[in-house]
Every structure is written in structure tokens, then in C-alpha cells.
Amino acid sequence: MVGGRPRQFDPDAALNRAMDVFWRQGYEGTALSDLTEAMGINRPSLYAAFGNKEDLFRKVLDRYIEGPRAFATHALNRPTAVEVAEALMSGTIALTAGPNTPRGCLLVSHAHACGPDTDTIRAEVIARRTSSTAALCHRLERARAEGDLPIEADPKALAYFVTAIIDGIATQAANGCNHEDLRHISELALRMWPARTPVWAADLSRPLYRSRPVRAATS
Template sequence: MALRLFWRHGYEGTSIAALAEAVGVPVPSLYAAFGNKESLFLRAVEHYGRYAGRLYDEAFRARSAKAAARAVLMGEVELVCGRGTPEGCLMVQGALATSPESEVVREKMARLRRQAEVEIAHCFARFCSVGGLPAGWDPKTLAAYVTTVAAGLAVQAKSGMPRAQLTRVAEMAMLIWPEGSQ
């Protein structure tokens, strides 16, 4: 329940009172169990990471860089439009902009997003040695491109863009690959 609240409203948009109500405990018990809101948020992010991380698992098993990129983008569409889940992506919108008091949370989330980009770059780098990327393509820049598009998909989903349109945007992003490349 806490995860859904943070996913829907972000870190600062979710009050302690709402969290306590969702979890079904009084506020003092929530503090006793989790220490503070930041700690509960980070535990929710960890749980979300296990849930959302499955899209990366599939991508990292892909047989080509292009298939890996497609898996990330289509996985993102599934994630941000999931049935029974809030629209958007907790990693993108959970603490993108915060007050000065929550800067530590924003920084932690930014590090997690950068780590995902690094993992995607490592995936793409695997294909460099076998000619799996078009000549001159840098795995780090390509990973930045894919994560930027994925984050945009999350923002658009939160803004109400329908799944079909998000899918078309992801497909269009895949057109950067030269014809006939894998």
C-alpha cells in the first residue's frame, strides 16, 4: 500500500498520515516500524526495483543491442501502463523535484536512475565486441538515449497518454537503428 501511494503521489506528495492509514497502523507505529518517511520510501523503492527490474532482466538476455533496447522501451510501456498499478514510473516521478529538506531522497533516486543507465550501457557494450552495434555507436550514449526515451514514456503515461500511443512512440524511437542492423 505504501508503494502505491508513493508511486501515485511521489515522495513529498505522500503524507505520513496517508501512509499510516494505508498500512492500517497509527502514525507512531509507522515511525516505530520504519523509522521515518524516507526509510519507508526507500524500502518501497527497493520493492519497486524488484518488480520493475524484471523488464531489465529480459532486456539483458536479448540476443542483440537492438532487441535489448526494444525490450527496455516496451517493458517501460508495460510498466507505466500496468493494469492495477498507478500510471508512470516511481523511479522517474517519485522524487524528481523536491524541496531542500528532501534533497537527499532526490539524490538517491538520481543515483538509482544513473545506475540503471550504466547497466544498460554494459549490456550494449557486450554487443560491441561482436559487431552488434552500428559503427561509431557508443554504448553509453545509446544507453542515455534509451533511458531518456523510457523516462519520457513514464512522464507521458502519468500525463494520460494511452498505451497505444506510448507503444507507437517507443517503436518510433527504435527507428534510429539503421535498416538491416541487429
């Protein structure tokens, strides 16, 4: 404090620095002292502006999804299903293996690394990941209805397939895999993308996939 007045700080800049700390060190590996030092504020200011550590992490998740990971939302607006998948994979490579961000994905790492004392954090991350997969499934269902995917395509399975690929890319990036090798992974995955099938050539005897809610993993 100077002259009895609280020190002023930029909440947006402080939140970005907190995101960087959580991204690099993980929730459990981050102490309040790490956060206050990185954010340039004391504990009372942190609590007053952001709440406790768990509250701050939830705000960081919002910032991460709306900021560095915003490409995932924009990808759903691409004109074709394969372009959606390609944009998700290329965006994940740029984010998780780029020179200006920590390696790996904040959501992927916290879905697996949290221990029993942080079950609420893990549940929060899984809920957000599940919502993202459900949005992708909905987009692929629309693609099939528009004829952009073969009529026998399984949107839910494709949504899980893309999610598994981008999760794998993020994990390999965290392990130090280089940008070119990650791009080869995405290229190989896209080669397996189902080609459009003319209605007259489709096997109409096969039952159409009926969408079920995408549920969070239990383990």
C-alpha cells in the same frame, strides 16, 4: 493493541501499499497519516518495522526496482542490443500505462518533483537511475564487442537515448497518453536503432568510443 499485544500485520503487504501511496502521491505529497491508513498500522508500528518516512521510502524504492520494474534488469539478458532496447520500452509502457498500476514511473517522477527539503531523496533516486543507465551502457558495450552493434556505435550515447525514450514514455503515460500512442513512440525510436555494419564496411579511420563513467545530472 488487543490484550496487551501489538497488532500483527504482513510487512510485505504493508510495504506494497506504501509503494502505491508514494507512486500515486509523491514523496512530498504523502503524509505519515496517509501511509499508516494505507498500510493498516499505527505510527509506532511503522517506525518499528520500517524506520522514519525517508527510511520507508528507500525500502519502497528497493521493492519497486525488484518488483514492478524488475523487467528492466531482465531486459539486459535479451540476446541482442535492439531486443534489450525493445524490452525496456515495452516494459515501460506496460508498467506506466497499465491498468493495475499508477500512471507514470516512481523513479522518473521523484527525480524531478522533489523540492529543496528533500534533496537526499532526489539524490537517492538519481543514484539508482544512474546505476541503471550505467548497466545498460555496459550491456551495449558488450554488444558492440560481440559485433551486435556497428563498430562505430557509441554505447554511452545509445544508453542515454534509450533512457530518454523510456523517461519520455513514462512522462507521457503520467499525462494520460494511451497505450497505442506510447507504442508508436517506441516503434519510431527503434527505427533509428543502428544497423549492424560488416567490419569490412566500417569506417575504421574514426576513433572508437571510449567509455566514460555515467554521471548523475546536476540539475
